[in-house]
Amino acid sequence: MKKTKVMYWIFTGLLIALMGFGAIPDILYASDAVTLFAHLGYPSYLLPFLGVAKLLGLAAILIPGFPRLKEWAYAGLAFDLAGAMYSSIAVGDPAGGLAFFILGFVIIGGSYVCYHKKQRAASLSQPPRLAA
DSSP states (O other), rough: HHHHHHHHHHHHHHHHHHHHHHHHHHHTTOOOHHHHHHHHHHTTTHHHHHHHHHHHHHHHHHHHSSSSHHHHHHHHHHHHHHHHHHHHTTOOOOGHHHHHHHHHHHHHHHHHHHHHHHHHHHHHHOOOOOOO
């Protein structure tokens, strides 16, 4: 159980760093983020929406409880990364940049799998409940 918790927090910490540091320039409407969105062909008014959505997803993952909300948060972050990867491919960006996206999917997947292993281990360590 301890190894699973450590792995969960390593992957989740990396996920927070990856998505959190990507969300902040979006929310602040940073010039680099606006330039990137223009390069991808998206309107800049989507930046704050996506940034706030990423931060809310990260908050849902970090707050204890709410397992269904966590599922949606993991899915949303994966969809965000998949959309960014597809957009990068569609505009003809170099294939070398795909390694970043693959790493992102590994981080999201690692956090997700470790979360479920942690939940399963916790439920197995609980004593059985008697029906009233």
